[in-house]
Amino acid sequence: MTTPVLLRVDDLSVGYRDADGAEVRLVDGVGFTVHEGRVLCLVGESGSGKSLTMAAVLGLLPEGLEVLSGTVRFRGQDLLTLPERELRALRGNELAMVFQDPMTALNPVKRVGAQIARAVRAHHPRTPRAQVLARVEELLTEVGVPDPAERARSYPHQWSGGMRQRAVIAMAMANRPALLIADEPTTALDVTIQAQIMDVLADARATSGAAMVLITHDLGLVAQVADEICIMYAGRIVERGTVWTVFDEARHPYTAGLLGSLLSAERAGSRAYAIPGSPPAPTRRPPGCAFATRCELPARSELCGTTRPELRPAADVTHESACHHADRTLEFARAVTA
C-alpha cells in the first residue's frame, strides 16, 4: 500500500567553500522519498547532518551554508529553484516545522497566542480578528493546552518546556500542513514529557493526515512511529528502507551498532554494545568508507579504506545500504543485538 509521493529529495549536498575554495560537504548526496501521510525517520548521531538536510529542504539554512547540489521536489515542484515568494507561501502552510528546543523557539517578547496567530495571518492576512482568536484557541485545545484563551495571552517564559513545544506544534499545524518536519521535538524535554509530546504529534497527524519527517537519534521512538527510515552517518545516508526490514535485517554495520546499543541498553544485565570511537569531522573524512575507523564488521576489507561505498539495493530494491559488505552484516547484527 503506497500513497503518492509528497517529497522527493535527490543528491542533496549542503556545505560551504573553505578558504581555498574547496567544497566542504556537511550533507553529501542525500536522497529519500516521503509519501503522503507517512512517517519517515532520519536517524543518526548528532552532527551527522540531519538538521541541515531538512533546513535545506525548507530553505532555512543558516548564513554561510549553501546547497551545493541536488533537487528537492515537493508535489513535483523543485523547492531549491522556487522564487522566495512562492517558497514563503509553502512554509508554515503546506510545509511546517517543529524545532528541537522549545525554550528558544518562541519570541520571548510576544504573547504565545499572538505568535500562533501570526502563523494564520501570514497565509490568510485578511482573516477577521475574532476568527483568528478562535482558531488560536482551537489549535491550543487540539495540542492539549488547558485554559487556551487565558494561556494565549501569556508570554513564553510563563510556559514550561513541554507546554511551549505544544505551542510550537500548534503553530506548525495552524494551516493543516501536508508535511510536518519535526527536528528532535522531544530531545530537549524531560523524559516524562517526551511521550506526551509524541502523542500530541500523533494526534495532530491523525486529524490533518500530514506526512512527517521525524529527525531523531532515539531508535525506540523510531520503532513506534516510523514507516520508512534513513540512517545517516557523516553527512550521508548509509541505510534506507522500511522500518521493520531495517530493524530486523540491518544491512549496515553502523545500523547494527545503533540497534545493538539500543537493545542492550533496554535489556539490563546483558553487556552493552557501544560503537567505538567517534565520527570524523566533515573536513577530515577518509577517502573510503567514512565508518571504516569504527567498523567492527569481521568481513571488512581493504576496499573499505580505499573506495567509498555507494547506497545500493542490499536485500531488495526497497532496502538499500552503503556498505561494501552488506551481504555479510546479518550475523554481526545478531551478535551485537543479542
Next chain:
Amino acid sequence: MARFLVTRTLQALATIFVVVTVAFLLGRLSGSPAALLLTENATREQIDELNTRLGFDQPLPVQYVEYLRGILGGDFGDSYRQAGVSSMDLVLERLPASLSLGAIGLALGLVLAFAATITTHLARSRTLRTTFLGLGSARQAIPDFFFGLLLVLVFSVTLGWLPSLGNRDPLAIVMPALTIATAQFVVYTRLLDNSLSEQGRLDYARTAVARGENRFRVVVGELLPNASLPVLTIAAINLGSFLGGLVIVENVFAWPGMGQLMLSAVYSRDFPVVQSGLIVVAALFILSNLLVDAASALIDPRVRRA
C-alpha cells in the same frame, strides 16, 4: 512593583544627595568668593560683611547643613553675578531650550540609525552596512565643534539658507540638531546592527521564517523589539557623553540652553549657578534612566516580572 518604586526612589534620592554634596564641595573649594564679587580695593569690613552674608564665616559643616536646609526649602542660592536672582531660576529658564535641542537631536539620530540599520537588514546588503558605518564613523571622527562650524560655513555663510546663531528663527534648530544627530548616528547604527544580527541567528527568528513570515515581518516584527533592548540600555549609559556633546553644540551655535549658561558660569566662577545646573543635570539623568527602564519593561515581559 511597590518595592521596585521604593528602591528606585531611594536610589534617585541618594544620587541627588551625592551630586548636591559634590556641587557644594566644588563651590567651596576655591574659598570665599569675595575676591570675585568685590572690587580689588574693597575694605576689610566690606569683605567680612560679604562673608557673613553668604555664610562663609561659618565652619564648613555648618555651611553644608545650611546649604542642604536651603535646598529643602527650595532655596538653591542666588547667583553671584546677578545679585538677588535665584541660581535655580536662571538654570530652569534655560532648560526648555536644552531639552528641545537635545530631544530633537537624539530622536533624529535614533530615527536615522534605525532607518539605516533596518534597510541594511531588509536588503541583507553588506554594501549598505559598510556605507552607513563608514559615513557614520567619518562623521564621528570630526569633533562636534568643527563639524558645527563646517555646517555654518556651508549653510549659513556660503548658501545663506539657515541662520547660524541663537534660537529665534524656527529653522535655527536644524544645524545644531543635525550636529547632534549625526554624532549619535554611528553609535546606534553599530549597536542595532550587531543586535539585529545576533537576534537573527536565534531560534525564534527561524521559527518565524518557518511559519511563512516575509523578511519585513521577521526583521521589524520579530527581531527589532528584542534588538532594541540592548540599544535602550546603552542609550541610558551613553547619556553622559551625549550631554557633554550638547554643551559644546550649544556654544558653537549660541543656542541659549543650560550648557551655554553653565559654561559661562564656570568661566565667571558663578558657583551657585554651576551647582544648580549640576543638580538639574543629575535629575535629568535619573529621569531618563527611569524612562529607559519603563520602555524596557514595556517591550520585555521578563523585565516586567522582575
